[in-house]
Structures are given as C-alpha cells and as structure tokens.
Amino acid sequence: MRVPFKTTYDQDLGLFRDPVQRRWYAALLAAVILLPLAVPDYLVDISLVFIYGLCGLSLMVLAGYTGLVSLGHAAFLGIGAYAHVYFVQDLGLPWVVAVALAAVLSAGAGVLVGLPALRMTGVYLTIATLAFALIIQEVFTRWDSVTHGLKGRPVDKPVIFGVSFASDPAFYFLCLAVLIGALWLTGNVLRAPTGRAWVAIRDSEIAAQSMGVHLARYKTMAFGYSAALMGAAGALFAHKIGFLAPDIFSVLLSIQFLLMVVVGGLGSLHGALYGAVFVAMLPVLISEARDHVPQWAGHAAAALGKDAGAAAYLALDRFVKQPGLEPGIFGLILVLFILFEPLGIYGRWRKLQLFFSTFPLYKRATFRRQKTYMRSERLR
Amino acid sequence: MTFFAVDNLGVSFGGIRAVDSVSFEVEAGQVFTIIGPNGAGKTTIFNLISRIYEPTDGRLLFRDEDITDVPPHEIARRGIARTFQNIELFEHASVLQNLLLGRHAHARPHLAAELLFLPSVRARERAHREAAEKVIDFLDLQAYRDSLVVNLPYGVRKVVEMGRALCTEPALLLLDEPSSGLSVEETADMAFWIQDIRTLLGITVLMVEHDMSLVTAVSDRVLALNYGRVVACGTSREVQEHPEVIKAYLGG
Numbered sequence: 001m002r003v004p005f006k007t008t009y010d011q012d013l014g015l016f017r018d019p020v021q022r023r024w025y026a027a028l029l030a031a032v033i034l035l036p037l038a039v040p041d042y043l044v045d046i047s048l049v050f051i052y053g054l055c056g057l058s059l060m061v062l063a064g065y066t067g068l069v070s071l072g073h074a075a076f077l078g079i080g081a082y083a084h085v086y087f088v089q090d091l092g093l094p095w096v097v098a099v100a101l102a103a104v105l106s107a108g109a110g111v112l113v114g115l116p117a118l119r120m121t122g123v124y125l126t127i128a129t130l131a132f133a134l135i136i137q138e139v140f141t142r143w144d145s146v147t148h149g150l151k152g153r154p155v156d157k158p159v160i161f162g163v164s165f166a167s168d169p170a171f172y173f174l175c176l177a178v179l180i181g182a183l184w185l186t187g188n189v190l191r192a193p194t195g196r197a198w199v200a201i202r203d204s205e206i207a208a209q210s211m212g213v214h215l216a217r218y219k220t221m222a223f224g225y226s227a228a229l230m231g232a233a234g235a236l237f238a239h240k241i242g243f244l245a246p247d248i249f250s251v252l253l254s255i256q257f258l259l260m261v262v263v264g265g266l267g268s269l270h271g272a273l274y275g276a277v278f279v280a281m282l283p284v285l286i287s288e289a290r291d292h293v294p295q296w297a298g299h300a301a302a303a304l305g306k307d308a309g310a311a312a313y314l315a316l317d318r319f320v321k322q323p324g325l326e327p328g329i330f331g332l333i334l335v336l337f338i339l340f341e342p343l344g345i346y347g348r349w350r351k352l353q354l355f356f357s358t359f360p361l362y363k364r365a366t367f368r369r370q371k372t373y374m375r376s377e378r379l380r
Numbered sequence: 381m382t383f384f385a386v387d388n389l390g391v392s393f394g395g396i397r398a399v400d401s402v403s404f405e406v407e408a409g410q411v412f413t414i415i416g417p418n419g420a421g422k423t424t425i426f427n428l429i430s431r432i433y434e435p436t437d438g439r440l441l442f443r444d445e446d447i448t449d450v451p452p453h454e455i456a457r458r459g460i461a462r463t464f465q466n467i468e469l470f471e472h473a474s475v476l477q478n479l480l481l482g483r484h485a486h487a488r489p490h491l492a493a494e495l496l497f498l499p500s501v502r503a504r505e506r507a508h509r510e511a512a513e514k515v516i517d518f519l520d521l522q523a524y525r526d527s528l529v530v531n532l533p534y535g536v537r538k539v540v541e542m543g544r545a546l547c548t549e550p551a552l553l554l555l556d557e558p559s560s561g562l563s564v565e566e567t568a569d570m571a572f573w574i575q576d577i578r579t580l581l582g583i584t585v586l587m588v589e590h591d592m593s594l595v596t597a598v599s600d601r602v603l604a605l606n607y608g609r610v611v612a613c614g615t616s617r618e619v620q621e622h623p624e625v626i627k628a629y630l631g632g
Contacts, residue, residue: 212453212484
C-alpha cells in the first residue's frame with residue numbers, strides 16, 4: 001500500500017493526492033485528446049458523455065455533497081438551453097457571453113427554487129423540485145416568443161469568436177474544455193471552506209449550524225452553483241441535439257441525472273463522470289442488445305429443438321421491442337445499485353483498489369456501514 | 381462583568397414545562413457542571429444556549445451581551461462551541477476535515493475567490509490547517525488525522541468532537557455528557573483533558589455529566605436540576621449532600 005510522505009500542508013491542499021495521481025490524470029487527458037483519432041465515428045456520442053458529465057457534476061454538488069436531492073434538474077438544463085439559444089439566435093450575443101448569461105439565469109432560477117426549499121428536507125424537497133420541473137416544462141410549451149412552443153426551435157452550430165465548431169472533432173474538444181473547466185472550478189470549491197460547509201450540511205445540519213455554518217446561505221449557494229453548471233451544460237446540450245422541444249426536458253431526463261450520480265457513486269467527482277459514461281452509453285448498449293439478443297437466444301434455443309427456437313425468438317423479440325423498456329431498465333438498475341452497491345461504481349473501484357493494495361489482508365468490513373441507531377433523531 | 385449568565389430561562393413544549401425559570405451564572409475560567417436525573421432538562425438548556433430551541437422566556441447573557449435573539453450560526457462566532465450527547469460528527473469526512481470545519485467560524489468564504497482558489501484562499505487554508513494541527517497535537521489525534529469518522533471507535537469520536545469544538549477557539553465550551561459511552565480509562569483521560577482545556581487554554585467549560593467521579597474531579601461549581609427546576613447549586617460536595625438532590629435521585 002502506497003502512503004504519500006507529507007512534508008508540507010500544501011500537499012493536502014492540492015487537487016491531486018500525489019505526483020503519481022497527477023501523472024495518471026495527465027495520461028488520461030492525453031488519451032482523451034487522442035481519442036478522436038481512434039474512434040472518429042463515435043465523437044458525437046462521446047461529446048454527449050462530456051455534457052452528461054457536466055450535468056452529473058451539477059447534481060453531484062447538490063445531491064452528493066450537500067445532500068439535497070433534486071428531481072428537477074432537467075428544468076435547469078432546459079433553462080440554460082433555451083436561454084442560450086435565445087441570446088445567440090434572437091439577440092445576436094457572442095457565444096461566450098450567451099453561455100455565461102444562460103448559466104447566470106439558470107443559477108438565478110436555482111436560487112429561487114432553493115429559497116422555499118430551505119424549509120423542506122428529504123423527500124419533500126425532492127417533490128418540490130419535481131413540481132418546479134413540471135411547471136418549467138409547461139412554461140417552455142407556452143412561451144412561444146422565446147421557445148417556439150411545441151413546434152420546437154432548431155439550433156445553429158456553435159460559432160465562437162468567428163471560429164465555427166460545427167465539425168464533430170471541434171465540438172468534441174469544446175465540450176471537453178468546458179467539462180475540464182467545470183471540474184477545476186468544482187474541485188476548487190470543494191477543497192475550500194464552502195465545500196466543507198456543504199459536506200457538513202449533508203452529514204449533520206445541527207452540528208454544521210453549531211459550528212457557524214449559515215444553513216440558508218450555503219444551501220442556496222449549492223442550489224445556485226449546481227443550477228449554473230446545469231445552465232452551461234444546457235447550452236452545449238442545445239448544440240448537441242440541434243433542435244429544442246419542451247418534451248426533451250422531461251422528468252425522465254431528471255431521473256437519468258439522478259441515476260447518474262447514484263450509479264456513479266454519491267459524494268465523489270469521479271462518480272459523476274462514471275455515471276455520465278454509464279447513462280450516455282446505456283441506450284447505445286440497449287439498442288445493440290435489441291438487435292442481437294433475440295437472435296442469439298433463438299440460436300441457442302434452436303439447438304434444443306426447431307419449434308423452441310422460433311418461439312423463444314418471437315417471445316424475446318416482442319419483449320425487447322416493447323416501448324418503455326428503457327425507463328424500466330433504468331429504474332431496475334437504480335434499485336439494484338441502491339440495494340447492492342450504495343457507493344456506486346466509484347465505491348466498487350475503491351474497493352478493488354484497496355483489495356489489491358492490501359492484497360492478502362483485505363477485510364470486507366472496511367466498507368461496511370455501521371447502523372446509526374446511536375444518533376438522536378429528535379433534533380431533525 | 382458577567383461572563384455567562386442564564387437569567388430566568390424557561391421553555392415549554394406544548395403543555396410540558398421542560399425548563400422552568402432557571403438562573404445561574406458561570407464565571408470565566410470555571411468548570412461548571414449541570415447534573416440531574418433523566419429528563420431533568422439538562423440538554424434542553426444546552427439546546428437553548430446554542431439557539432436550536434427558542435426560549436419561551438428568560439435571557440441569555442454572554443460577556444455582557446444579550447444573546448437570546450442571536451441566530452444559531454452566530455453563536456460559534458461569538459465564542460461558544462459545543463459537543464453533542466450522541467455525537468454529531470460529519471461521518472463521511474476525515475478527522476482533519478471535521479476539525480477544519482470547526483474553523484468555519486473564522487472563515488470568510490468568498491465563492492468567486494474559492495472557485496479560482498486564489499492565493500488568498502490558499503493562505504487562509506494554511507492558517508486554518510495550522511490551527512487544526514495545534515488541536516490535533518493537544519488531543520493526541522495524530523494517528524487518526526486522515527481516517528474517516530465512520531471507521532473510528534466511539535471513544536475516539538468523542539475526542540474528535542471535542543477537538544472540533546476547540547477549533548472554533550471558543551471562550552465557553554459546552555460539553556454534553558463528555559463521558560457517556562466511554563470506558564473507565566477513557567473517562568479518566570477525559571477528566572485530564574477538561575482540566576487542561578481550562579488551565580492551559582483558559583477556556584471556561586459548562587458541562588452536563590452523569591459520572592459523579594468525573595464531576596467531582598473537575599467541577600468548580602455544580603448545579604442540580606430536576607423537572608426543569610434548579611434544586612441545588614454549589615460545590616460538588618454541597619450539592620451531593622443536599623437532601624433535595626438525594627430525594628430527586630433516590631425518590632421518596
């Protein structure tokens with residue numbers, strides 16, 4: 001097991017644990033930069049992973065670090081998307097200004113939701129955000145002059161300082177740059193007093209308050225920052241899908257974001273990214289499976305008998321072509337993760353790491369959570 | 381000058397008078413202990429002082445200032461820190477992060493500067509770390525600095541929580557049952573630490589405690605409470621021999 005030898009406090013202030021970790025991240029960055037050469041056909045899909053990464057980051061700050069679960073984050077994405085398109089295409093603002101304004105506007109909406117939400121906790125807050133998302137979706141449908149209502153509105157390709165980012169590789173690098181910037185900003189906040197205050201609120205509001213944390217202020221800040229990230233993601237998302245319609249920003253999308261942070265691993269930035277990869281790639285996997293699984297099953301069953309093969313093929317084919325299969329699978333995965341891997345993919349990765357670094361001495365109990373019956377529930 | 385005084389404090393929850401016209405005064409540099417049977421209102425007084433509950437009547441005075449209407453998050457800034465009976469640590473954070481949060485009362489967070497992690501933020505973080513390290517040294521927590529609180533035994537958590545309160549550099553420290561759940565040996569350590577906190581750090585201690593050996597060892601003054609009312613107040617011996625106190629504990 002490698003234990004970094006610390007000689008200054010600055011070593012604990014860095015974004016990376018030690019030089020080894022920094023080199024790994026540099027290698028990862030190099031790999032991501034070279035990726036377009038290796039898989040030029042999948043760049044659009046990978047750009048979506050980056051955009052979802054931003055969304056995951058946004059919800060991770062709110063749900064994973066501050067402990068406020070939101071089921072309305074698609075609304076902030078929508079606000080960012082529509083605002084950005086409106087600023088660029090109707091008002092003719094420069095791209096960078098439009099993204100910044102979209103983020104600010106979304107942050108403002110986040111603060112507005114956050115204010116009444118301060119009096120609510122747990123599932124009540126989640127329901128309030130859900131209601132907010134439904135209202136905002138209705139606004140998207142009705143506000144014709146800006147959103148063009150149900151007709152939807154096409155989105156131009158991004159042009160920044162006169163440079164077009166229309167090509168797939170250019171858009172890929174644009175999304176990557178924004179994601180890295182957001183990761184840097186978020187990493188900075190999380191190692192500063194504000195980030196610590198957020199974690200404190202998540203773990204014990206009453207203790208946080210007694211240590212001088214102004215609960216209302218920090219919860220509002222978390223909402224605002226999270227919504228700002230979502231707004232910026234919305235701008236990129238608008239360019240990615242190329243056409244905005246109100247039904248895109250549905251509750252299902254919000255649930256996907258929540259799935260992202262839970263599956264990735266609550267309370268870690270890595271988790272947001274793992275979750276993004278998972279959620280962006282799952283539909284691709286499902287559609288692949290749709291095409292091939294019934295055939296395979298048919299072949300397998302045909303080995304047992306001709307009629308059985310045909311029957312199995314038909315039954316499975318009918319099952320996988322059912323509409324609404326995707327949300328079902330998403331839901332099932334969410335439930336299974338909460339039951340069997342509450343720490344998500346990142347938690348599983350940490351366990352693997354620990355297993356190999358402490359090889360013959362690994363104890364499963366290291367990650368076992370103690371029942372917290374000792375804590376008093378009276379004060380919450 | 382009054383250091384800390386509770387004046388005619390009372391609180392009702394519906395029809396229950398949990399604390400009823402309690403008055404006492406704590407002098408600077410004292411260890412002041414509140415004892416009493418279960419449900420006597422000891423922790424309620426603490427929650428009133430840290431402003432988690434709203435008093436129905438009465439006043440709280442700290443360093444000649446009325447703090448009855450100060451918002452809860454301001455209390456730490458004024459110089460009052462506390463621990464909790466059942467430990468309210470940030471469980472999924474390391475010991476060091478818990479202690480650093482104790483520095484929050486001294487932080488002046490500025491979101492824009494923190495987003496960019498400007499040199500000023502870094503410098504302040506270093507200063508906070510130094511203050512936290514002093515507390516780590518004082519309480520011998522070096523071995524646990526980077527462990528997550530969830531993985532620590534109960535006794536250590538108790539000390540970490542006290543450390544977090546010390547990180548706020550309080551003038552008055554409220555300890556809610558510092559020895560509950562501790563072994564005999566750990567309780568003895570706790571007695572030494574409380575004495576050190578008073579003599580070396582010059583912090584006044586107000587505590588709620590059941591373990592009479594600990595109470596006798598460290599307290600300058602003891603207040604006995606029953607059904608939300610003051611039964612006796614004086615030195616540890618005076619209070620223990622007071623007939624009303626014996627009656628409250630043994631019945632009759």
